[in-house]
Amino acid sequence: MLSFGEYLVLKKLHPDEDIYIETITYDIPETSEVINQWNGYELERIFGIHVPNVKDLFTPEQWAQVLKDVRDSHYWDKNWNYPVYITRALNHAGLELKNIRGDFESPLSGVHNVNMKVTPKPTFKGRFIDTPVGNLLRRYRRYMKRNALIRFYAHHDQIFYRGDENIFTGQWLGLKMRNSGIELVADEIRQSFRFPDFTGEQNRAMAALLSSSQSVAIHARRGDMLGNNGYCYKYGYFRRAVKYIRRRVDHPLFVFFTDPGSVEWCRSNPEIFGLDFDRDKVLFVDWNKAEHSYRDMQLIACCKHAIITNSSFGWWGAYFITNPGKITISPMEEIAISTTHHC
Known part of the structure; x- marks a missing residue:
């Protein structure tokens, strides 16, 4: 969605x-453990978005060769x-493009451990x-350097490219950052990302409850x-965020959203979130x-407030x-992320 x-x-x-657009990664089996571990490219299925895809410029035979060349590169083993x-x-294949997205194998790229399949070697600093x-x-240092971090992570000049060359770009993820300039396309974004109406009774009932209460989404x-x-789970982020909400929101209803494999873990660790599940x-x-x-x-978007981690899914919600008067909170460690507050 950010792309x-x-x-x-x-x-x-x-x-x-x-x-x-290009969706090559979704057609490569070797990336399934990372990029494709969700449900692949879904903008067309969910939102009915139909836009030109670069593969339409090629014959099926030419595109098969493009995919082969990309797979043969094993880029997922080369810092993605x-x-x-x-x-x-x-x-x-004959489409001359200038790559302005960068070279992640270059030591000057500043991009580290993009391949989440690989655990980085621990350092003393880490x-x-x-x-x-x-x-x-780290949180104190991030706060003191917040202006520089905001400028760095917004990637404004790259996202708002005004040149006239034929380029390959995208996946900067900068539109979720503060001062990103997302306002330029805010109307187009809301027009494009219109969720289909809820069909199941469980979701309809939950949406009604969230809309009529002081609901606070916790995207864990x-x-x-x-x-x-x-x-976020080790050093009190959620406790600080929940405390901030309590001071400003009367009778909050905290609603957890997490991956299926983490539901029971969240249920078993209320103290990490600063919550008492009995009270x-x-x-x-x-x-x-x-x-x-x-x-x-879609349900997070029905809430009145939200506590999120560094996740584009939670950020969009x-x-x-x-x-x-919404309060949205993200970690101080991610102070460049565009939320109303950081803890």
């Missing part, structure tokens, strides 16, 4: 140019360096940060993201699975909340 937002930006800035190898395959004192210092992203979000009003949404998983995002 499609970038597509909308380019269409807005270059209305007379041909802009294409898809920009270089996809651009190379498209160029080889081990220190993964301690209570180290995490506290774990699973594949624990390597990036683990500190607080707490619900779990645990029935939207597989091809229905997107309904969780919080973004779509229409409550004018």
Whole structure:
């Protein structure tokens, strides 16, 4: 969805140019453990989005060769360096493009451990940060450097590309950052991402409850993201966020959204979230699975407030909340993320 937002930006800035999406990664079996572990490319199925795909420029035989060239590169074992190898395959097929997304194998790229299948070798700095004192210092340092971090992670010049070259770009993920400029395409985004009406009674009833109460979504992203979000569960992020909500929201209803494999873990660890499941009003949404998983995002959007981790799924849910006084919270460690508050 963030990448499609970038597509909308380019269409807005270059209305007379041909802009294409590419979905090559979804056609490569070797990426299933990471990118394709969800449900593949779903914008057409869920939102009815139909836009030009670069593969339509080629014959079936030519496209088969493009896919072969990309698969032969084994880019998923090379720091997930898809920009270089996809651009190379498209160029080889006759579509001359300049790669402005970067080279993830370059030591100057600043992109590390993109391949989440590989556990990085621990360093002294990494081990220190993964301690209570180290995490506290990291949060303080992030706060002090917030303006530089916001500029860095927004990737504004790359997303809002105004040049005239034929380029390969995308997946900057910068539109979820503060000062990203997403306002330029806010109307187009809301027009494009219109969820289908709820069909199941369980979701309809939950949506009505969330809309009529002081509901607070807790998006506890774990699973594949624990390597990036683990500190949220170790060093008090959720407790700080829940405390912040309690001080500002009367009679909050906390509603958990998490991956299926983490539901019981969340139920068994209320203290990590600063909650008492016997005294607080707490619900779990645990029935939207597989091809229905997107309904969780739709339900988060029905809430009045949200607590999220570093997850684009949770961020979109919080973004779509229409409550004018909404409180959305993300970790101080991710201070560049566009939420109303950070803890």
